[in-house]
Amino acid sequence: GEDVEQSLFLSVREGDSSVINCTYTDSSSTYLYWYKQEPGAGLQLLTYIFSNMDMKQDQRLTVLLNKKDKHLSLRIADTQTGDSAIYFCAESRARNNNDMRFGAGTRLTVKP
């Protein structure tokens, strides 16, 4: 089947930049998403990018998409302890989100 893969863990120091990587296999992916899950909470959409875009920036967040390599990354600048969470990459093809596929999530730990 079609897969979305992420590394499971990332640890950074407060103030550093974090880069969370994701690869996907479906070349028909149209929308790519980053969600954040804090302990005891549901997933919260951070940002999403259309497949015809290379980059999207929103305050401390920068999303880079390499469609040729099917590689998506999320960069968090000036990482804070409050950024500690699990980050999920997801992709979908259709305008209907029912085919959204999630990665297993990357647990980001920010050390003071």
Add this chain to the structure above:
Amino acid sequence: DSGVTQTPKHLITATGQRVTLRCSPRSGDLSVYWYQQSLDQGLQFLIQYYNGEERAKGNILERFSAQQFPDLHSELNLSSLELGDSALYFCASSVVAGANVLTFGAGSRLTVL
């Protein structure tokens, strides 16, 4: 508070039993999605409803069923429970079926003993 309400937050039951999980979508959202998050399977799409009608099915077992009521709340019924059904069950909602924001609830944690 995301606006999506799920009850109960925690549920402990025994194998063979049946449980019902409830979801109230965010006000104005017509589409409801159910996901299962387990340690070994990650986040799996189960089923989607749009304005009361089933829109799509994912990896939902035959022992599981769901429905969306006229007031748009949804229920996920899990029967003949097995140990492997222990997981976090998330409900999400969106305004329309499109590439827009999925708003997730806090989840219902089911433990089957």
